[in-house]
Amino acid sequence: MKKTVRKIFFLWEYEKEEAWINQMAKEGWMLIHTGFRKYVFEKGTPGTYTYRLELLEKDTHSPESKSYLDFLQETGIEIVGECLNWVYLRCKTADCKFDPGTRPLYKLTHLLKIQDFFNTIRLIFMIVIALCIVGIFILEHPQPTPVIDFFKGFCVGISLASSVMMLLFAPYFNRINRKVKAAIKDLYTCN
Amino acid sequence: MTNTEDNIVLTEAVFYTLLALHTPLHGYGIMQETKRMTGGRLVLSAGTLYGAISSMLEKGWIKALPEEEESRRKEYVITEQGRNIARTELIRLQELVNNGNKIINN
Numbered sequence: 001m002k003k004t005v006r007k008i009f010f011l012w013e014y015e016k017e018e019a020w021i022n023q024m025a026k027e028g029w030m031l032i033h034t035g036f037r038k039y040v041f042e043k044g045t046p047g048t049y050t051y052r053l054e055l056l057e058k059d060t061h062s063p064e065s066k067s068y069l070d071f072l073q074e075t076g077i078e079i080v081g082e083c084l085n086w087v088y089l090r091c092k093t094a095d096c097k098f099d100p101g102t103r104p105l106y107k108l109t110h111l112l113k114i115q116d117f118f119n120t121i122r123l124i125f126m127i128v129i130a131l132c133i134v135g136i137f138i139l140e141h142p143q144p145t146p147v148i149d150f151f152k153g154f155c156v157g158i159s160l161a162s163s164v165m166m167l168l169f170a171p172y173f174n175r176i177n178r179k180v181k182a183a184i185k186d187l188y189t190c191n
Numbered sequence: 192m193t194n195t196e197d198n199i200v201l202t203e204a205v206f207y208t209l210l211a212l213h214t215p216l217h218g219y220g221i222m223q224e225t226k227r228m229t230g231g232r233l234v235l236s237a238g239t240l241y242g243a244i245s246s247m248l249e250k251g252w253i254k255a256l257p258e259e260e261e262s263r264r265k266e267y268v269i270t271e272q273g274r275n276i277a278r279t280e281l282i283r284l285q286e287l288v289n290n291g292n293k294i295i296n297n
Contacts, residue, residue, distance in 0.1 A: 054238070068241055074264050075219045075237045097222070099236035105202065106239055 001043040003029070008037050012118060012172040014053050014086070021051045021088070034081025034088055049090040052098045055113045056085045072097075085117070104186035111180045118173050125162045125169075132159035201280045204235055204243045209269055209277040212253050217264040218244065252276055 009017040021031050021039070029041035030049050056065045060082045069079060072089065075097050081088040091097050099106045135155040139148050201209070211224040221244075222235045235243075244267065247253045252273035256266040269277070 071218055071241045071244075072237045074217065075222060075240075077237055097237040099238050106236070109242070 002032075003041050003043075005039045005041065006037055007039060010168070011084075011086075011121065012169055014055075014114075018051060018053045021053075025049050025051060031080050031088065031090070034083065036083075047093055050093045050096050050098060051080075052089045052091075054087050054089055055110075055117055056087060057113060059085055060087060104183055104190050108180070108183040108187065111176065111183055115176050115180055118169075118176055121169070122166065122173065125166050128162045129159045129166075132156070132162070199276065199280070200283070201276070202243070203233060204239050205247065206277065206280055207233060207235070208240065208243050208247065209252065209273055209280075212267055212269040212273070215256055215266045215268040217266045219264070221267075247273065 007020075009020075024031065024041060026047050028043055028046040030044040031039055031051060032042045033040040056068065058065050060066075060069070065085075069087065073079065076095065077089050077091045077097055079087055080090055089098070132155040136152060136159075139152045139155070207225040207228065208221055210228065211221045216224060218237070218240060221240060222237075225233055225235050244253070248255065248267075250272075251270055253267045254270050256268060258265060
């Protein structure tokens with residue numbers, strides 16, 4: 001038996017998304033496929049699989065990522081879906097090959113990739129806002145026509161929406177920075 | 192990397208991978224061998240092992256064996272440089288154990 005769930009997670013809500021997918025697995029719904037805000041589950045024995053969302057440095061089709069994903073597959077990890085640089089992985093819970101995420105070195109490399117990814121998202125938002133503000137100023141001068149009004153409204157809308165997204169995103173951004181600092185501290189005592 | 196090669200402290204994952212690769216093995220084999228040697232205490236994750244292998248290949252401590260046609264799995268083996276690194280680490284670890292024994296177990 002299969003079921004499809006439509007659900008939205010923002011890109012920075014990866015922990016929430018992973019927890020949700022693992023909770024579904026505990027309830028007997030194993031994720032077998034992902035699409036744009038679409039999750040396909042198959043009924044199975046509860047807890048058979050453990051899921052992990054991982055961020056790759058390069059997109060999933062690059063040779064570097066391919067070599068990494070091939071390696072994971074050799075060890076019994078399956079790829080159930082991908083989205084940009086994120087991959088949805090799973091392995092049998094009884095013989096799990098995922099890092100528990102407690103070793104400081106692993107934690108730090110994982111966190112740095114996410115911090116880098118977050119920095120890119122923030123930069124994109126900032127560029128969009130800056131462009132829209134420039135657009136609003138440029139469109140200020142000419143005689144208003146419906147077309148100009150439309151574009152002005154468009155710029156205002158996009159810049160407001162981006163600002164709201166940045167505000168929503170800010171707590172996650174701060175949290176990842178705090179986590180990176182904590183992980184660096186851990187490196188002093190363990191490797 | 193600021194460490195010189197005589198003054199390197201290896202991670203547990205790297206040391207056990209070097210030990211396991213005294214005989215040629217593929218990635219999954221390294222994980223199983225490490226688990227066996229440590230009686231199940233150290234279970235290398237796929238991500239950690241991949242990182243360790245790429246870094247050691249770059250440094251020349253291990254090398255990939257030519258791939259066999261029917262098998263997609265890559266096999267690796269320790270190099271002479273890798274053996275030296277493991278030997279040097281063993282001396283450091285022995286010193287650690289000796290000093291620990293002297294003071295803790297008196």
